[in-house]
Amino acid sequence: xxxxxxxxxxxxxxxxxxxxxxxxxxxxxxxxxxSAAGEFAAALEVVLTDQGVRQRMRMCGxxxxxxxxxxxxxxxxxLELWGRILAEVRRVTPCMQHFQLVPTSxxx
Numbered sequence: 001x002x003x004x005x006x007x008x009x010x011x012x013x014x015x016x017x018x019x020x021x022x023x024x025x026x027x028x029x030x031x032x033x034x035s036a037a038g039e040f041a042a043a044l045e046v047v048l049t050d051q052g053v054r055q056r057m058r059m060c061g062x063x064x065x066x067x068x069x070x071x072x073x074x075x076x077x078x079l080e081l082w083g084r085i086l087a088e089v090r091r092v093t094p095c096m097q098h099f100q101l102v103p104t105s106x107x108x
Contacts, residue, residue, distance in 0.1 A: 009057035011043045027061040 003010050010021075010028030013035070022028040029043040047054055067073070 007058045007062050009047045009054055009061065011040070011047050013040070023060070023064070027057055027064055 012022060012028065012030060013033045014024070014030035015033055022030055024030040029047060031040045031043050047057070
């Protein structure tokens with residue numbers, strides 16, 4: 001994730017968490033788990049030798065980083081999570097019925 005955030009195309013195996021962070025062929029190259037080392041090496045070779053592919057992946061990775069990991073997006077996600085937690089606490093704890101989650105205004 002840190003490499004992609006810095007605009008570096010990623011080559012990794014397609015484990016669940018990697019598949020969520022790397023769009024195969026867009027922000028990096030995913031190889032099947034347990035595949036031969038040659039398949040991974042071939043993916044690395046593409047990223048290292050094809051400047052056009054590398055540049056496209058770099059640009060797509062930067063756009064994805066802004067879209068998915070901006071401060072505003074993270075704040076919105078955190079407020080949504082707190083809202084769900086508070087709703088569950090209210091559901092199971094009657095004394096919390098009157099507690100309010102009031103978001104502060106933030107600059108866009």
